[in-house]
Amino acid sequence: MAQRRTDSTRLKKANGNRVFKLIYKDGPISKPEIAYRLGISLPTVIQNVKSLQDAGLIEECGTLDSTGGRKAVALTCVKNARLALGVDITLNHVSVVLVNMDGSVMESIREKIPYRKSMEYAETLGATVNRFVERSQVDPESILGMGVSVPGILSTDGRTLIDSHVLQIQNVPCAKFVEFCHYPCIFCNDANAAGTAEIWNRKSIENGVYLSLSNSVGGAILLNDRIFQGDNQRSGEFGHITIVRGGRKCYCGKNGCLDAYCNASVLSNLTDGDLAAFFRLLRGGNAKIVAAWDDYLGYLATAVNNLRMSFDCSVILGGYIGAYMEDYVSELQKRAAELNTFEEDGSYIKVCSYRTEAAAVGAALMHIAAFIDQVC
Template identity: 45%
Template sequence: MATHRLNSMEVKRMNRNAIYRYLYHRESTSIQEIAQALNLSLPTVTQNLKELQEKELIVETGLFESTGGRKAKSLACNSVAGYALGLDVTRNHVGIVLIDLSGKVVKNVRNLFPFANEESYFQGVGRLVEDFVEECGIDRSKLLGAGIALPAILTGDRQSVSYATVIDFKGGHVQRFAEYIPYPCILSNDANAAGFTELWGEQDMHNVVYLSLNNSVGGSFIVDNQIYAGKNHRAGEFGHMTVVPEGRACYCGQKGCVDAYCSARILSDSTGGSIVEFFRLLGEGQEPQRTIWEEYRNYLVVTINNLRMLYDCDVILGGYAGAYMEDYLDSLRELAAAKNTFEPDGSYLRVCKYKLEATAVGAAMELVTDFIDSI
């Protein structure tokens, strides 16, 4: 079998990318540390660092303490060398975030803007994006693009929508947004984007199941830090697992789906649509919130246990409801452990670390990831 021999340009690019990634995961480091860690010569590291500095991708942050000789320069990634936009498109809202290359949220906003598969809607989204960028006051030439997350199943090339019931966009194409957003646009599934956010920057966790408890239930399965899409790009549709045969009607047309029992609406409908108010009243032990929560929790625990049995990895609760479950995590772990055939505790269960606009952030992070890959 013929093997591809790397040419000098490919080797140079691989070294440059390795050096940038090494810097990316550290607050600061020195030329000597990079050379030693990556087993590269000092001249090779020095030349690549010079190129990265010329592109303003790294900066000098000072000097390390002397160990007897000349003080080594302290180097770090320039997190404001680029920015990415993320949009979370839902049935009733458009959330927008701007992140820098480190993943830090620079600004975010959520607009009440009901989805409609009409020209005026996409024009309106374009205006919202442009107004938002103007308010951010950044150099537009540094914008990598806009990641657009949808509650929909995408085609393999992620250019269009193959299935959508939450929003009326089946068959819709990324160009519908790109026509009015003057930056490179990519589409993401909303739950996959949120799950991707949770693994960002994690060095010791590479496999995880993310359960998105929004007004519709979704999720993602991440293996070796990569979204597992499945043969038909429907992996992670946890909201349509059956938990009660012939149970409550689901919006998909089936009965007994997880969505019909674990949607955030089950909770927020008791407080006029406010999930914040639901958990405030629950914290006070108020009725009917306490009774609603106990029933909701029982179905949620069944779902969690099923996911643990299927994938044998950490399970993260996210979405509107998951973001407020920190105070109830211990009891959820106890109940999950009681159903577990193999384990005495539920320490595998976690609550999302991104409480605000996780979906929009994840959509933006995909652009940052692509940018880092290209260095």
């Protein structure tokens, strides 16, 4: 008897979660449509909708056209029902964002706070986050927690930053970064976080590869809206794909890695570290810069084509270079298509929708995703 009750409670919770997820993903949606799509009875849907409304997680939002009879009431998620903080730690800056349930950025800041392995750094980080939350004037109770993006490889349990080439540290407990922050924290790799942010609101994409082109090259593989971590938490390390046998020296010590050809500093080094200046000169037709860009695009097209061949899904370009790609993506698509055995065009190549905030947003979304998974 007790067993039967447990099973029925579990089923009720599972139904509640499925109803919520459907409204979250495909809302506005009506109750009959939910019943039809999930294959559960209308009374069960009505019961679940009521408890989700009572919890303040969904709301009515007008009516939907129906094929006959009364118009159906439309249901949607309450976007600000819960919020999450996201922090992105880079070598010279800290970005902080506040996102709502649908991943929209409500507030953001980016401050120059150079990384130091010290307690002062953690103090500054904590003070920056606390000031940011105070200024945003949201109810602290609605904040689920803080996602923290770090540039490096994390341990399987996400508690130790095993290696960060960017920060020049190894085996640092993640808690050290957030000693002065008062929120539950989840840590994630920066490229995985940015990739999550880029996929989150593209409803047509469930699988995607994110290629981050900043001062190092990295990436993320997202399958069914979730990050594929790999056996050693090292999936998506596209920077170290060998692109030229015996080629240029990479910072990892090997030769011919993609990083040595496509990291942003390959370009910005030609303009004293100023990437904006590089693209200004490119637009102006400077011969040396045009030749360097042509070279860069050639290697990038090869890498992107290899990713398409390996994963057969959209490839999203992000990072510092991704932010400039809008004007050049059609040329890249053309070049990648020329290399491809199957593709007529390169329309699978997309440009990132965030500029500098992607990793912070993705880190915050880790909390939103965890919350969505446990709603019932």
